Amino acid sequence: MIKxxxxxxxxxxxxxxxxxxxxxxxxxxxxxxxxxxFDGVNWWTTHGENSNHILDLELxxxxxxxxxxxxxxxxxARDSLNRFQLIDLKSEFFGSEELVGDIWNVxxxxxxxxxxxxxxxxxxEKGELNKIVKDIQIQNSFLIDNQLYIxxxxxxxxxxxxxxxxxxxxxxxxxxxxxxxxxxGENLLIGMNExxxxxxGPHQVVNVSENINSExxxxxxxxxxxxxxxxxxxxxxxxxxxxxxxxxxxxxxxxKVTNNKNINQLSDNVALGIYVDNNKDIWVSTINGLSQxxxxxxxxxxxxxxxxxxVSTSIQFFKGELFLGGQQGLFVKKNCTTDSVCFEQIxxxxxxxxxxxxxxxxxxxxxxxxxxxxxxxxQILEGRIDAISSDxxxxxxxxxxxxxxxxxxxxxxxxxETGLTGSISNAVYSEGILWIHDEALGxxxxxxxxxxxxxxxxxNIKSNDLSYIGILFNKVKFGxxxxxxxxxxxxxxxxxxxxxxxxxxxxxQVFRFNSISEDSIWFHANKKSQLIVKSGEEWxxxxxxxxxxxxxxxxxxxxxxGSKTWLLSNYRLIExxxxxxxxxxxxxxxxxxxxxxxxxxxxxGFGEPVNPIVLPYEDNELRFTYAxxxxxxxxxxxxxxxxxxxxxxxxxxxLETQKDYTNIPEGDYVFKVRSKNVFEVDGREDQILFSVLxxxxxxxxxxxxxxxxxxxxxxxxxxxxxxxxxxxxxxxTKIASDLHDEVSATLTGISxxxxxxxxxxxxxxxxxxxxLITESAGDAKEKxxxxxxxxxxxxxxxxLFLTKCRRYASDLLESSGMxxxxxxxxFIPGKLRMNTRQHLWMIFKEILTNAVRHSGGKRIDLILDxxxxxxxxxxxxxxxxxxxxxxxxxxxxxxIRKRANVIRASLELDSETEMGTRxxxxxxx
Numbered sequence: 001m002i003k004x005x006x007x008x009x010x011x012x013x014x015x016x017x018x019x020x021x022x023x024x025x026x027x028x029x030x031x032x033x034x035x036x037x038f039d040g041v042n043w044w045t046t047h048g049e050n051s052n053h054i055l056d057l058e059l060x061x062x063x064x065x066x067x068x069x070x071x072x073x074x075x076x077a078r079d080s081l082n083r084f085q086l087i088d089l090k091s092e093f094f095g096s097e098e099l100v101g102d103i104w105n106v107x108x109x110x111x112x113x114x115x116x117x118x119x120x121x122x123x124x125e126k127g128e129l130n131k132i133v134k135d136i137q138i139q140n141s142f143l144i145d146n147q148l149y150i151x152x153x154x155x156x157x158x159x160x161x162x163x164x165x166x167x168x169x170x171x172x173x174x175x176x177x178x179x180x181x182x183x184x185g186e187n188l189l190i191g192m193n194e195x196x197x198x199x200x201g202p203h204q205v206v207n208v209s210e211n212i213n214s215e216x217x218x219x220x221x222x223x224x225x226x227x228x229x230x231x232x233x234x235x236x237x238x239x240x241x242x243x244x245x246x247x248x249x250x251x252x253x254x255x256k257v258t259n260n261k262n263i264n265q266l267s268d269n270v271a272l273g274i275y276v277d278n279n280k281d282i283w284v285s286t287i288n289g290l291s292q293x294x295x296x297x298x299x300x301x302x303x304x305x306x307x308x309x310x311v312s313t314s315i316q317f318f319k320g321e322l323f324l325g326g327q328q329g330l331f332v333k334k335n336c337t338t339d340s341v342c343f344e345q346i347x348x349x350x351x352x353x354x355x356x357x358x359x360x361x362x363x364x365x366x367x368x369x370x371x372x373x374x375x376x377x378x379q380i381l382e383g384r385i386d387a388i389s390s391d392x393x394x395x396x397x398x399x400x401x402x403x404x405x406x407x408x409x410x411x412x413x414x415x416x417e418t419g420l421t422g423s424i425s426n427a428v429y430s431e432g433i434l435w436i437h438d439e440a441l442g443x444x445x446x447x448x449x450x451x452x453x454x455x456x457x458x459x460n461i462k463s464n465d466l467s468y469i470g471i472l473f474n475k476v477k478f479g480x481x482x483x484x485x486x487x488x489x490x491x492x493x494x495x496x497x498x499x500x501x502x503x504x505x506x507x508x509q510v511f512r513f514n515s516i517s518e519d520s521i522w523f524h525a526n527k528k529s530q531l532i533v534k535s536g537e538e539w540x541x542x543x544x545x546x547x548x549x550x551x552x553x554x555x556x557x558x559x560x561x562g563s564k565t566w567l568l569s570n571y572r573l574i575e576x577x578x579x580x581x582x583x584x585x586x587x588x589x590x591x592x593x594x595x596x597x598x599x600x601x602x603x604x605g606f607g608e609p610v611n612p613i614v615l616p617y618e619d620n621e622l623r624f625t626y627a628x629x630x631x632x633x634x635x636x637x638x639x640x641x642x643x644x645x646x647x648x649x650x651x652x653x654x655l656e657t658q659k660d661y662t663n664i665p666e667g668d669y670v671f672k673v674r675s676k677n678v679f680e681v682d683g684r685e686d687q688i689l690f691s692v693l694x695x696x697x698x699x700x701x702x703x704x705x706x707x708x709x710x711x712x713x714x715x716x717x718x719x720x721x722x723x724x725x726x727x728x729x730x731x732x733t734k735i736a737s738d739l740h741d742e743v744s745a746t747l748t749g750i751s752x753x754x755x756x757x758x759x760x761x762x763x764x765x766x767x768x769x770x771x772l773i774t775e776s777a778g779d780a781k782e783k784x785x786x787x788x789x790x791x792x793x794x795x796x797x798x799x800l801f802l803t804k805c806r807r808y809a810s811d812l813l814e815s816s817g818m819x820x821x822x823x824x825x826x827f828i829p830g831k832l833r834m835n836t837r838q839h840l841w842m843i844f845k846e847i848l849t850n851a852v853r854h855s856g857g858k859r860i861d862l863i864l865d866x867x868x869x870x871x872x873x874x875x876x877x878x879x880x881x882x883x884x885x886x887x888x889x890x891x892x893x894x895x896i897r898k899r900a901n902v903i904r905a906s907l908e909l910d911s912e913t914e915m916g917t918r919x920x921x922x923x924x925x
Contacts, residue, residue: 001294001301002254002265002266002291002292002293002294003631004265004289004290005038005267005290005292007031007289007290015031015032015053015272016031016032016036016285016286017030017031017054017055017056017273018030018056019057019275019285020057020058021059021275021629022059023063024588025277025278025587025629025630026038026629027039027277028057029057029290030056030057030067030069030285031045033047034046034047034048035054035067035076035086037084039592039627039629040629040630040637041592041634042592042625046084046085048069048072048074049072049086049091049096052071052072054067055068055069056103058107058108058113060108061108061110062111064077066106066108066113066115067086067106068103068106068115068116069102069103070102071090071100071102072088072091072100073089074086074087074088074089074090074092075087075089078604078606079604081601081602081604082604082609082610083604083605084604084606089115089122092129093129100117100122101117101118102117104116105140107148110146112124112125113125114141114143116150117138118137120135120136121133121150132160136150137152138150139151139152139153139177140177140178140179142157142180144181144182144183144188147159147161148160148161149167149181151178153175156168156174167188167200169201169203169205170190170200173190173192173195176193176195177193178191178193179191179222179223179224180223180224180225180232180234182226184199184230186201187199187201188200188201189246191221191224191234193217193220195207195213196208196214196217197209197212197216197246208249211249211250211251212244212250212251216251218238219237219238219239220237220238221234221235221236221237222235223274227243227282227295228280230246231246231247232244233284234274235273235274235284236269238270239271240256240266240286241253241254241255241271241274241284241293242254254266254284254293266286267286267289268289271286272285272286277631278585278586278587279585281294282295294632296585297632298581299574299577300577301572302572302573302575311326311327312324312325312326312327312556312557312569312570312571312573313325313326313353313556313557313568314326314352314568315354315558315566315573316355316356316559317566318361320561321333321334323354323372325353326350326351327350328345329346329348329349330346330347330349330351330372331346332346346372346377347363349365349366349367349370350365350367351363351364351365352365352384352385353387353388353426356390357395360373362390364385364386364388364397365384366384366385367382368380368381368382368385369381369385369388369397381399381404384399385397385399386398387424387426388427389427389428390429391448393407394408396427396429396434396448398420398424398427398436401420401421402416402417402418403416403420403434403446403452405448418446418452419441420438420441421438421441423438423440425439425469426468430471430474431476431489432448433445433447433448433455433476433487434446434448434452435469437466437469439463440463441457441458442458442461442463442466443458443461443478443494445487456487456492460493460494460495461478461485461494465480465481466478466479467509467510467511470512470514472513472515473518477513479510479513479525480509483506483507483509484497484500500539501539502539502541504526504530505525508526509526510524510526511524511525511527511555512524512555513525514560516579518534519533520533520534520579522558522565524554524558524567527551528543528546528547528550529546529567530542530543531579544583544679545579545580545583545679547679547680548632548678548679549567550636552572553567553569553572553574554570555567555568555574556568564576564577585677585679587630587675587681587683587684588628588683588684588686589629589639589684589686590605590626590627590628590686591603591625591626591671592604592605592626592627593605593625594613594623594624594688594690595622595624596615596619598621598623602615612689613691614691614693615692615693616692616693617692617695619692620662621660621661621662622661622664623660623661624641624659624661624671625657626641626658626673626686627657628675628677628683630678630681632677632679635655636655636677636678637675637683638654638655639653639655639656639657639673639674639676640673641659641672641674643669643670644669644672645668645669645670650674653676659673664692665692666692666693666694666698667691667692668689669689669691669692670688670689671687671690673685750773750777757770786842786845787838789804789841796832796837798827798828798829799826801832801837801840802824804841805824805844805864806824808845809848812848812849813852818857818858818860819858819859820859820860820861821861822862823861823863823864823865824864824865825864825865828871830925836903836923839900839902839903840899840903840905843899843905843921844864844873846895847873847896848875850893851877851879854879855877855879857878857880858878859877859878860877861875861877862874866925869925870922870923871924871925872920872921872922873919873922874918874921875918876916876917876919877917877918878916879916879917880916881913881914881915881917882913883912884910884911900921904924905921905923906921907919907921908921
C-alpha cells in the first residue's frame, strides 16, 4: 500500500531530497524550502538563514539531526521555547560569504559527522569543524564499517581512513559512477549506474543477477539503502522506486504510470531519497512530493480510477485469475506489479453479477447473459440480467421480473411466474432452494425441485432489513440489520444464526461475508471488516488487523483462492496476500505544543524543557497540542488525556488533537496524553510537568503581609480601645478637675456661709450670708451647666456654639446697661472639637464677664469671625484699664492665658490705665 502526501503548499519548490525519523517518531524531509517536519497531525517547515535547498539528512547516534544543502550545512537544535532551529556550521566557522558548495551526503560515525560536497569533505567533531579532504572532485561518499569511502571520477573507491587508498578490486570500474556501497556478509556490495550491483570479495567481483542489473541500470539510479537483510530499496531519477530481493533474485518496481492520484503509485517517478522508519515502512522522497510504502501490511489497494471509472459490482476467481465486473465492463487481473496495466478489459457492458457454472464463467450484464472460457466470450441471452445462480445442473436467471432456468443437458429455457418486482440484489442456490433478494419484497425462497414453487415469502425479515444472501459451508445465511440469520428447514422459518456464537453478530448489521477456508470466514459486520477463525470447537473474532478498512472500504463482494483474499468496494479493490500479519507497532505519543491563552507558545515540543515550566496565575488558561507518530492512517489516531491534579480520570478516546484548560488553580501538575492508532494499538505515553503560581494575594509574602496587617489591626483596635479608655479616664479627670476648679471653691463658700448663718445671731448678717449663698448657688449652677454643655457630643457644632455665644453676650450686656456691638459670624466650617469648645467658651465667657464686672466702662465691642481659616475673637472696652506689666494679675487673666495655651491659640492683651482693655485671640482651624 502506498500513501502520498501532498506538500505543494510549501512554497514553489516541491523537491523532497531525503527523509529521516527522529527518536520521537517525527518525520523530517529535506525539501526545496528548508526542512519539513510531520508529527502525524501538523506539517511545518524550518528555514535556514539562507533558505536554500536542503539535500541530505542524517540522524546521529545521539539523536541529533544533521543536514546538508546548497552552500550550507549544520544541525537541528532547539531554541528557548523548544522549537526547531537550524544551526548553520558553515557560517559559524567559515563566514557567510565563503562558498563551500552543495553538500550532497551527510554521514555520522559515533561523534564524527562528515559533510561531503563535490570538492571536499568537512568533519565536525567535539565542537570543531575542519575540511579534511580538499581539492578533490567527489562523485559520492559512503560510510562502511565505520570508515568513510569516497568515489571520484576515473578512480576506484578510496578509503579515507587509509589515506585515500584505492580498493584494487574496483579499479576496472573506475570510470563508472557509484550510487551504493555497503557490506553484505564479509563482502562489499557495490551499486553502479551502468553495471548494476556487484559483490566484491577478495580478488573477485561477481554480478548479483543479470535480471536485476538489467532493470536497475535503466534510467538513473540515485540512492540505495538496505530495507532488511538482503533486501534493498533503490530510488531512480527516472523510473521511481525499485525493491531488490538479493536472496530471491527478484526486483519490483513502484512508479507513477497515470495522472490519477492512485494510492498505489508514487507521487512522481523522479525518486530521490529513501528511508526505512521504525515500523519498517519505506518513505520515498520525490521531485513532486513524498510517498510512504506501508510495507508491514501485506495488502495492495487498487483505486478503481486506475483501470476504469464508476462503481464495481462483483469479483470472481476463475482458473487462476481474478475477474472484476462493474460499470465499465469486465476486467481480468494479470500477474504483474501494482501498475494499472495489470487489469485487462474483456468486455464493456455493465456487469451486474459473476458466477461459475460447469467450469465456465457466467457474466450477467445489462445487455445480456454471457459465458467466458479460454478467452472465448459467447452470449447466451439478450436483455438485462438482474441476478444469476447455479446448481449442479441448471443455471437460474432473474430477468425482467421473471425467474428462468437453463438446463445445461438439454439447453432448454424454462420460465416461471414468480411475482418478483424487478429490483433484485442477488440470487443464491442452496440445498434445492433458490433464494432471491427482492429489495421490495425481501427474502423469497423457491423450491427448484418442484419447478420453482414459492415456499417462503419474506419470513420474519423485513425487506429493508436484509443486506445480503450468501453461502457459508454449503448453508445459506442472511446478513441483516439485526445480525446473521439462517434458514430452519424443519420449521420453514428464517431465524437468528447461532453457528458461530459471535456476540457482534447479534442485533448488529451483517453486510457481507464469504468463507476463505474451512476454518476462516471473512465478515463485514457492524461497519467493520473482520475474520472469524475456528479454534477447536469455538470461533474467534479477529478485527484489530483490519481496523484501517473503514466505511470507505465497505466491501460489495468478497473472494479468496486460499493464498490471497480480495475485497471489492465500490471504488477500490483490496488484495490481501495474507490475512495474518503482525500489526503491533511501536510508536510514541508526543506533546507538540503548549500555548498560554490559546495563542502564546511557551513549549514547542522539541525535547524536554531546559527549565521547569512555571506559570504566573494570570497565565492559567492553557492549550495542549499532541500527535501520535503512527502513520498508517494518522487521521484516525485517537487520544485520551489527563491533567493530574485537575482531572479525576482519563478523558474519553477521541480524534481531537488538542485540549484546552481554563482557570487552573495554583499547584503542581502533570499533563499526560496517550494514543491508539488505527489498529487500536497503544502508543507510548507522553507527559510534561508544570506549575501554576498562586495569585499575588495567595503568595507566602502576601500571607506575611496579611499577618502583619492583622497584627497591626489588632494592635490598632487595642490602641483605639485603650485610647477610648484613656479618653474616658481623661474625661473623668477633666470633669473632676473642672468641678474642683470651678465649683469646689463656690460650694466651699456656700458651706462657710451656711455655717455663719447658723452661728451668727445678727439678722442683718444672716440675710447677707443668705444672699451670698443664693448668689454662690446660682454661680455653681451656671458652672456645672457649662461643664455639662462642654462635654456633651451633640454640641460639637459651630452653629450651636456661635448661637450660645451670641445669646450669652446679648443677655449679659443688656442686663449690665452698657452699650455694645456684636459682630459674631453665622457660619464656621468644620467640626468643633470638644476640648476646643470648652476652653474657647470659658475664654469667651471670662473675657466678657471681666469686661462687664471690672472694666468700669460704658461700651463693649465684640467680634467673633473667621478669616483665611483663622478664628478671631476680639473684645474691647472703654473702661479703666490696668497695667499689664504688673505681675499681680487676677486668676481670670491667668485662666484665660492657660486655656489659650491648651488649645494652641495666640492671645494678645492691650490695656492702659484710664484707656480701656483690648483682647485679641486667634485660633487656626
